Amino acid sequence: MPTPQHASHTKQQASPAPSAFMRRIGFVSLAAVMALGLAACAAPESVPPSPNPAAAEATPEPAEPKAGEAAISAAHVCGQVTTLSTMEGNAVQGVALGVITPAEYAETIDDVKDGFHHVLVDDSDVGKAVTAASNYLKSAERTAAGESYNPKTGEWTNLRSAIAQACRAAGSDLTGLSLFGG
Numbered sequence: 001m002p003t004p005q006h007a008s009h010t011k012q013q014a015s016p017a018p019s020a021f022m023r024r025i026g027f028v029s030l031a032a033v034m035a036l037g038l039a040a041c042a043a044p045e046s047v048p049p050s051p052n053p054a055a056a057e058a059t060p061e062p063a064e065p066k067a068g069e070a071a072i073s074a075a076h077v078c079g080q081v082t083t084l085s086t087m088e089g090n091a092v093q094g095v096a097l098g099v100i101t102p103a104e105y106a107e108t109i110d111d112v113k114d115g116f117h118h119v120l121v122d123d124s125d126v127g128k129a130v131t132a133a134s135n136y137l138k139s140a141e142r143t144a145a146g147e148s149y150n151p152k153t154g155e156w157t158n159l160r161s162a163i164a165q166a167c168r169a170a171g172s173d174l175t176g177l178s179l180f181g182g
Contacts, residue, residue, distance in 0.1 A: 081119065
């Protein structure tokens, strides 16, 4: 029978520290969201068969993207924003519940801001909404709490709502995986 001191030591090793746990859960969540987003982007569109075989032969194939280029779809852009929204929402919830430290929170918010600057966009309504959000974040000043922007401000919330509406109109909803509270 282990001594109480030994059992306590074993218990500490069996359950990781909250920050390590959060990193693992965050990584798994991010990987799952990205996999779902990429799967949605890669899903072939269904094309109804042509009633006239001659007409099908006369239709030219769409041009293939050149090396280094890829067609950007609304689903792809919305998938990227879904990942960033998931990160942001879990950071806000995690710090409020004391599961992550204020430093981890600020670091995640910085990552979200950087992520918005690297979302691949086109000139669609979705792309325009994401560009407006990215431009807002470029001009946002660091808060007194150390955040690179405040994710709870009305202006930022309105910009995120505009992205969600553009995604919905394009047939691709934004979703998020919540680690805390459902």
